[in-house]
Amino acid sequence: MGAAAYVGRVGGLAVALGVGSAVFAGHGVAAADDTDSSGSRSSSSATTGGSESTGSERTRRNERTTGERTSSTTDADQDGGADAELDIELPVDDTADEADEIVSDEPEARPERRRAAEATTSESTVTPPEKTRRTVDADVAATTPADDQTTEESADDPAVAPKEPTKVAVFASATELAEASTARFSPDLTETDLSTPDEQTETRRPSLVTAVVNVVHSMLDWARQRADADPASSPQPPFLWALMSFARRELENLFATRSTLSAVDKEARTTTTSLAPAAEDPSDAAVWVPPYSPWLNPQVSRSTNFVSWVTGKYVYSDRRMANTVARYGVYGTDVGVMWDNGMKDDPDTPYNESQVLIAVGDTFSGPNMQGGWRYNTLFRSADRVLSDGIDIPNGEWKNGNMFGGAPLSGEFYARPIINRPYWLPNSVTLIPTAGISVETPDTEFGVTQYVSFMSVSRWGSAGRWTTNYSAIAYSTDNGENFTIAPQSVRYNSIFSGNRNFQQSAFVKGDDGYVYMYGTPNGRQGAAYLARVAPEDILNASKYEYFKKESRGWFGTSPARWTSSSSSASAIIGKDGGACGATKPGNSVSEMSVQYNEYLGKYIVLYGDQFNNIVMRTSDTPEGQWSDVTVLMGQQSGGIYAPMLHPWSPSTNGTGSELYWNLSLWSDYNIMLMRTDLDKL
Template identity: 45%
Template sequence: MSPRPRIASVTMASAAALGLIVSLGVTPIANAEPCEGAAAQAQPLPNQAFEIPSPSRISPLNRPIGHKPAGANDQAALPKLGLLPSILKALTPPPQPGQVRQQAGVVPTTPKPAPVAKPVEPAPAPAAAPPSGPPGTSLVGWVTGPDSPNQTIQRFAITGTDLGIMWDNGDPTNHQVLMAFGDTNGYCGIPNKQWRYNALFRSSDGALSNTVAVPDGVVGNKYSGSPVWRQGISKQIINTIGQAPDETGIIPTAGVAVGGNQLLNFMSIRDWNSPGSWSTNFSAIAVSQDNGENWGVYPGTIRPPTGGNENFQMGAFLKPGPGDPYLYSFGTPNGRGGSAYIARVAPNLVPDLSKYEYWNGDSGAWVPANPAAATPVIPGPVSEMSAQYNTYLRQYLALYGNGSNDIVMRTSPTPQGPWGPEQLLVPQSQIPGGIYAPFLHPWSTGRELYYNLSLWSAYNVMLMKTILP
């Protein structure tokens, strides 16, 4: 076993000399525009009229269509808070028989504009009986956007964003949930709309009665509500590492805390293609030693989309139940059409891909250092997945979007399966506008499940609640 690598003592100057840099880098150009309704009317306070520096090339100001669910209605009305009656009706069939009630070096973190492809709508899915599911799902409240009690426009210069990947920071001195977001817009009236590749929130809120409450961001305060460039504007946390000639997005897909460090799996986007489809340059793991305030990238974790690594371009970390010493990492290919695969690694060896083992269902064994040996553990389509061990079910639980753009869950006695049938949580027909990316709250491991969910027509994130039977 190699000694545990360290970066704690690497200063900015010495890191630059060694090629182990954590830096702000060049801020990307604007290519997202949820600037409609209340978001379009929002005006910055005088001290928030901050234009983010950007390269000279300016891209079309439109949403990044790669995350758009096929068939999403951009003009759909926003859902109302509280229990969704039609969902309640859809989710009350009788239960089915048998239904289960470190450190390596880091590198620095200037993209080109993404071509805007004409959306291609898929063929209608064949009619099928809806899966059974829990008895009640409700929309708790908006996490981001003009309708959020977090006032993310005024406090963080965030009018629109998506994803909201949540994980426990593992810090006993200041226990928090961290939330990573994808493409992020600021004030619509400022040039380039203060667009950022990604952003981060922090929260100690365990009540979740209205939403995930986020305190103010404070410059240089690693426990404040968000890493900020200056008061009132969240900063981009993961920047380009210069490993791809064409890069139009740096999108987080999973987060986890290990040994006092925050780890964030992300994908480097080459092209946003048609709705539900995109291509990547690679995936990799970023690391922060200061609770998400500053980030670098483990160069040894870069996975180009070849040699089996094409199935690990998007991720979902899973901390196991009692007695299991591994950290698990689900993987899916680009876009929303692929199956889910799984790897495991000792937590202190995350930066070393040669130490990972991949589940091969054909042989029923874990295969070391060979991602091409991985076989599907959940058949596709699986999109934007999250997973955790559930103490109420005493089972592993996975949430994702299926081929009909519904939000579903599966359960399993082990991380590698066998995974049970899909259970419907949120039908896409009941929240029109394109729902995607159900990311579980790490503190809701019992009967009441809380999870973030993105809505394309609002281009913002809402907190959902499902009560398990």
């Protein structure tokens, strides 16, 4: 690249640093999408549709491990409505009005939540409700600023000191700017529009303007966090020193993104000709950058990269990927547990019965976690080519087909799969944490789907929530309808080992058992192990629990299986003695387990106490589990819930690639990630 380009970048960074210093000193910076009061952009991005306008507002909170402030915010009218620094027109999200018209058919009372940033008008400030939602422990949790947003510190989080609402003008996020140059979501897209590539789908490398804006936005957010640190945190370095250090890291990411990717990645990606620019010689094609990447550099580590979005408003016009707003009324959701439905395709039918089922958690039809809310829902996919994302087919409405993209309650509205029955305690929500299929010859399709879920009774501070029970629901019609088994319920009690199995992960052993890994509610626990015969999976009294070898004054007790859940040993996490908490992988949250043919070992993915996504391996389901390998560190926006894809090449022994779902807090949606096991 020419010297002029580098000079331009340095100049851009200089401007960014100057702007950052000015803002930090208290001087406003005009947002990129400043408009006057008659502009086309609304001053409030949060709307409530249908019956959602009454009662407590459902919101989520975006928190950090250090208990620092929750988000960056934008005020387009600050300092007298100064002119925009960047002459860029940001796309207007016109999906909110239509999405909010969809009202959930769920009669249950809806949970109360706190959004990452409450949208307000310039005349008023929305007071957050008292209850909160599960949060992500992210050091830097980037959010996309709305036109007018006010940030208010969490009043009920003991880790955050109460502060007055503040308004700070910042640049538009890189995500918004990137979307401006790619295909935009439209609820009116037809099937032809979605299946035919056009010029808008050509993917470009991030522009220099986008990159510099992203650097500035990240620097400002980070600098305010460090300057506004919790009183209990250690002294911070001088502001300019810290700002320069952070800027250097961001520029390294910028150069890495705009440079050529590795030969392996390039070869894999240029095979997707519909997304990569055409060229007579593939080596001459521009390096393909995944569309809508939430981070400036989609290659988040040497081994791992972002592939595509699984849910959300994003449109990949040549595939049935994402665009779940128009097709299913799903603007935001999380978790994304995946498993093989255990069926074989019948070539005489017009659809593919062999599918991966994807169970997701709290689901909203509108932005800012508003609109129609559901406890959970489910998606289906028969896509085995994962290098460019997960294809989810359109829904099948009132035609008897149980292999469409999702169970529906309307032509374009996914419905909840698990609701609370009258005989179980009230819940804030019911979130799937694991899924598995088991052959059952006497059923319609010869297989039964099982989903383990947790019943959340209260959301607490970052990474802490309370459950009143966990249970298993089953379906014999490919996830179309589920029934909760009463004998599977595990009430959360300090007097029972069931407290350690409130969240789960399933894997089939080579000995005929189904193994279930469990963790307590929240993100501070370790993982425990139980096993059961497949025919008894719904009966909690039939499980056996693994107790590790122990040594005492009277000799050594060998490892064994016991019928007492209270005797189960922690087999993953909470090790290393007093210094264990300083090591990656010490706490286990939202885990996923598989047998990996490529490695010839069982593998587990989970989030740890530092919000890293880590992997361990073992020759047997119970261990000894290996030391931690960090696949990716914490990222802007907050990451959680790594869920393995059962059809990854490495899982099936056909390659080294491992694919897995990952939830991003700031976008509140699920994305597909790829890890090359040869690069670990």
